[in-house]
Amino acid sequence: MFSLPTLALYPWLKDSKEWVRKEAPKLEELLKSPTYERARAIGHERLLNALERKDIGERSLSTEAEQIMELLSYPLARMIAVGTMDPSLSFRYALAEAKHASRLLMSEPLEFVLEMCKEFGLDIRLEGEKFKLHFTDWIKYAPTYDSRWKLVNNRVDGGYVVSWKRGIVRLLQEALTRRISNEIRLLAPPREVQRVFGKQIKEIKANYSRPEETLGKEGTGDFPPCIKKIISTVTSGMNVSHEARFALVTFLHAIGKSEPDILKHFSRAPDFDLEKTQYQVRHITGDISGTEYKPPSCQKLKTFGICPESEMDELCSQVRHPLTYYKRSQR
Ligand code: SF4
Incomplete structure (x- = not known):
């Protein structure tokens, strides 16, 4: 399992979900206890930043308490997004989370990026400073608006597309956007979320829907x-x-x-x-x-x-x- 600071930075990881499942308080406590007030505030901030700045923003993660609040803020932000009942807002939030993650990944070592690819089940290997990604995964996640991503415009070696880190991180951004949007789409907001975040949800809808x-x-x-x-x-x-x-x-x-x-x-x-x-x-x-x-x-x-x-x-x-x-x- 990844360390707590990594889980806080990448709260959409399967390991992060596992951590939340095992360690997080019950929903009632998360939504109401003063202990988790900071997590609720960050959850709200995450969504607001996503809608205003197209990035969920950064906060200090130097202490364990800060890391835990950051990690817990992710499911809370998703709940608030779902609470708006506006798929467009949820989509914009998912995109901002993915863009933020791709920015962080650009400063991570190549081996870490490789680990992230495995998180999404990509058939990929690292050879020296270049990645080799199976062409089917490339096609699945390559942005479709730009001809530079077409297979014919890239070097393919034995069925694997050769790419620098930047290209692979861009594909991960697409994979993550899809993961978060699909997960959010299946969520039903607990009634309690409407009660606790009712005012914030109303304001978000008024300002961004x-x-x-x-x-x-x-x-x-x-x-x-x-x-x-x-x-x-x-x-x-x-x-x-x-x-x-x-x-x-x-x-x-x-x-x-x-x-x-x-x-x-x-x-x-x-x-x-x-x-x-x-x-x-x-x-x-x-x-x-x-x-x-x-x-x-x-x-x-x-x-x-x-x-x-x-x-x-x-x-x-x-x-x-x-x-x-x-x-x-x-x-
Ligand atoms: S602009 Fe008016 S006339 Fe033209 S298709 Fe639309 S409704 Fe019909």
Whole structure:
């Protein structure tokens, strides 16, 4: 098992979970006892930092007490994230934890990075200063938005991709983002968490969630009826056609929405699968395919039955494209 300082730095390790399982107090005590007030404060801080700075932040870990509080703050931060009931916030938190870990890993010895790869079951070995990772693991975790990660653009030796530490750490970041997001997705927040962190959860939702209906000009206020209709269908928990998904992603991308913002719209769909949706979004926005697809015209949307003709307004009669509608409605 790793030492306590390492578990505190990397609280998502299997060993860290094992430590928490054996050594942590019961949930009730963790949530209410004054002894763990510091752990609760760090848990909250972890999530706030993730949403504000895209990194969970660093704290002193020089004493055993500090290490224990840091380690316990991780499950608490996850509970608060789940308590927001907003998958987009949870995803942003997972990403920030993974980015923080990858920054720490860059200053660790190569042998330690190798250990971390084994944590994720990667088929990898270290030869001198370079890693050799089986090509199937490379494909599984390589960022898809950049052609530099494609197999053809890397040296492959006997089925193993040869990489420097930086490349392997980047893959670990992806593996960790997936691990944390998938784990969080399966968590149900204990009722007690809502009671203890109710005020913090409310504030986080108010400051960082952006439900369309409360966003005014930043939200769907200026969107054309067709796009509003798709969003309301998806957010009410109903499935929409492939063409409607395509129209929504291309529209949101064209007006400058970020990937998490686009994903958020799909998070309430009954068949929501983060990885799959993320892949589809990256394909449509050109990160994977190299082709940045444009939103379909009004004529195409009418052909697919996506234009809600009964909800068309005056502006609709003056435009031929949903993007033109959006631009004009902002004037
Ligand atoms: S006319 Fe065009 S912009 Fe208006 S709802 Fe139909 S497809 Fe959308």
